[in-house]
Amino acid sequence: MLFLSQCINGLQLGSIYALVALGYSMVYGIIRLLNFAHGDVIMIGAYIALLTIGAGLHPALAVGITILGCVLISVLIEKVAYRPLRSAPRISLLITAIGVSLLLQNLVQLFFTADSRAYPSTAIIPARAIQLGGLSLSLSTVVTILVSVGAMLGLHLLIQKTRMGKAMRAVSEDTGAAQLMGIDINRVISITFAIGSALAGVGSVLYCCRYSVANPTMGSLLGLKAFVAAVLGGIGSIPGAVVGGFAIGFAEVLVTALGFSAWTDAVVFAVLIVVLLVKPTGLLGRGVAEKV
Amino acid sequence: MVPLDGLGIIPERDAGRPPILDIRHLCVDFGGLRAVDDFTLLIGRTEIAGLIGPNGAGKTTVFNLLTNVYKPTQGRILLNGQDTRGKSMHQLNRLGIARTFQNIRLFAGMSVEDNVKVAMNHGYTDGVLTDMFRLPGWWRTERRQHVRALELLDLFNLAGKANALAGNLPYGDQRRLEIVRALASEPKLLLLDEPAAGMNPSETHELMDNIRMLRDEFGIAIMLIEHDMNLVMGICEGIAVLNYGKIIAKGTPREIQTNPVVIEAYLGEEAGHDA
Numbered sequence: 001m002l003f004l005s006q007c008i009n010g011l012q013l014g015s016i017y018a019l020v021a022l023g024y025s026m027v028y029g030i031i032r033l034l035n036f037a038h039g040d041v042i043m044i045g046a047y048i049a050l051l052t053i054g055a056g057l058h059p060a061l062a063v064g065i066t067i068l069g070c071v072l073i074s075v076l077i078e079k080v081a082y083r084p085l086r087s088a089p090r091i092s093l094l095i096t097a098i099g100v101s102l103l104l105q106n107l108v109q110l111f112f113t114a115d116s117r118a119y120p121s122t123a124i125i126p127a128r129a130i131q132l133g134g135l136s137l138s139l140s141t142v143v144t145i146l147v148s149v150g151a152m153l154g155l156h157l158l159i160q161k162t163r164m165g166k167a168m169r170a171v172s173e174d175t176g177a178a179q180l181m182g183i184d185i186n187r188v189i190s191i192t193f194a195i196g197s198a199l200a201g202v203g204s205v206l207y208c209c210r211y212s213v214a215n216p217t218m219g220s221l222l223g224l225k226a227f228v229a230a231v232l233g234g235i236g237s238i239p240g241a242v243v244g245g246f247a248i249g250f251a252e253v254l255v256t257a258l259g260f261s262a263w264t265d266a267v268v269f270a271v272l273i274v275v276l277l278v279k280p281t282g283l284l285g286r287g288v289a290e291k292v
Numbered sequence: 293m294v295p296l297d298g299l300g301i302i303p304e305r306d307a308g309r310p311p312i313l314d315i316r317h318l319c320v321d322f323g324g325l326r327a328v329d330d331f332t333l334l335i336g337r338t339e340i341a342g343l344i345g346p347n348g349a350g351k352t353t354v355f356n357l358l359t360n361v362y363k364p365t366q367g368r369i370l371l372n373g374q375d376t377r378g379k380s381m382h383q384l385n386r387l388g389i390a391r392t393f394q395n396i397r398l399f400a401g402m403s404v405e406d407n408v409k410v411a412m413n414h415g416y417t418d419g420v421l422t423d424m425f426r427l428p429g430w431w432r433t434e435r436r437q438h439v440r441a442l443e444l445l446d447l448f449n450l451a452g453k454a455n456a457l458a459g460n461l462p463y464g465d466q467r468r469l470e471i472v473r474a475l476a477s478e479p480k481l482l483l484l485d486e487p488a489a490g491m492n493p494s495e496t497h498e499l500m501d502n503i504r505m506l507r508d509e510f511g512i513a514i515m516l517i518e519h520d521m522n523l524v525m526g527i528c529e530g531i532a533v534l535n536y537g538k539i540i541a542k543g544t545p546r547e548i549q550t551n552p553v554v555i556e557a558y559l560g561e562e563a564g565h566d567a
Contacts, residue, residue, distance in 0.1 A: 176397070181477055183382055
């Protein structure tokens with residue numbers, strides 16, 4: 001029973017990591033950028049939720065505004081910071097992403113101070129227990145798992161079945177060829193950022209509901225862990241991001257359950273090192289073919 | 293072939309209409325190297341034109357200039373009467389230019405049919421919501437695209453492989469699929485970069501028939517880079533020969549074949565003198 005409840009715990013954490021990792025992987029797949037500002041978009045989402053709930057808005061509306069806010073800020077970041085560097089060396093883009101990350105953290109510190117704030121978790125998902133067999137689950141756990149799995153299925157359908165999804169796959173396989181076949185890559189890239197950050201917005205709400213706290217640097221560690229999840233699954237691979245997210249979630253819960261909770265972060269980054277040493281393309285990543 | 297404005301020659305039948313491609317004094321520098329120098333060429337509306345030259349002469353660079361992969365240092369390109377300067381690649385495609393690649397660049401992880409359909413989505417006129425929720429308009433477009441994709445694939449005997457992954461096709465089929473994908477974007481000018489590379493003589497022969505058929509059926513102009521001289525001399529009406537980035541000869545296949553400068557460029561100086 002303990003084992004089962006820990007599994008569900010891992011499923012909850014893993015599904016949040018998977019949602020965030022998807023954003024990393026999608027953006028990487030399209031423009032080969034490790035968007036280190038992705039985690040900070042989640043932090044921005046947390047503050048938007050704080051403000052909107054604080055202003056007395058209906059929780060559903062607040063969640064909607066949070067997701068929309070994450071989408072808008074991501075699309076804006078892409079337009080202002082990344083688009084002008086489209087043809088610049090990848091390293092410039094990477095450094096810019098780190099710069100954007102620091103900018104967002106410091107902007108939020110400026111307006112809201114560096115103090116942690118209590119996140120209105122129970123306003124969004126009431127603290128209620130659900131009995132399932134002999135198992136007692138919190139409502140937030142159930143909601144997190146269902147919402148995440150739903151979002152992932154939706155994303156899968158979007159990418160496999162819609163014309164925009166096909167255009168995204170085409171751009172991800174060969175940007176130049178896709179453009180020459182009439183695909184407007186600026187539009188595809190904007191939509192990719194929008195979808196990735198909508199998932200981040202959902203992830204933001206679910207993550208904050210789990211930990212009930214928000215602070216300006218919360219995005220860094222969450223972002224890094226999701227990044228590890230994306231690399232573990234094979235960066236650029238959508239199913240890989242999901243697999244990686246769940247693997248990291250389970251690993252953390254396992255380490256905690258074994259009584260080494262102080263070691264969880266260390267274990268996650270040890271996983272990154274092992275992946276990079278043993279299988280740098282990740283579990284489901286494509287091998288990089290040398291161009292001749 | 294008839295002369296036009298003293299800049300080049302186009303087929304008689306196209307003489308009444310402005311050329312599909314009008315390139316004037318095109319130059320591009322890579323660092324200190326002038327890769328294409330003073331390139332001037334006209335191509336008629338329904339012409340099959342050849343661009344030939346030794347390896348490294350700058351042929352693919354010309355294609356890359358035509359599709360705005362590179363920006364010209366000087367000169368200008370009019371495609372269907374419109375200046376291509378400053379246009380993005382997808383806008384150029386919509387103006388009527390499509391191409392294939394020397395080293396095949398299909399979307400290998402997508403099906404044959406999807407490769408073709410992706411090139412049909414000029415502008416997503418249906419809108420995102422129609423696309424996401426498959427509203428009735430989505431199905432109409434889908435049916436139209438499906439029928440059209442199969443028609444185009446059938447021209448190259450690929451309709452039976454519509455559901456295969458593009459990356460799993462044999463090499464010759466991949467080359468043909470690239471042509472179909474380019475056609476799907478409804479070009480007025482089709483650029484083929486070494487379409488016969490790696491094909492055996494009978495496949496090459498079939499390809500020649502196909503290229504003529506494309507010109508006749510679709511009424512489009514085709515410009516091709518090719519090393520197979522049987523193909524070039526067999527189907528091209530006007531040929532330009534490039535060497536070290538410069539056009540050293542322009543003319544009909546017969547003129548090119550007997551041009552001593554061309555023979556010299558291809559076979560080296562001594563052979564040129566002997567000829």
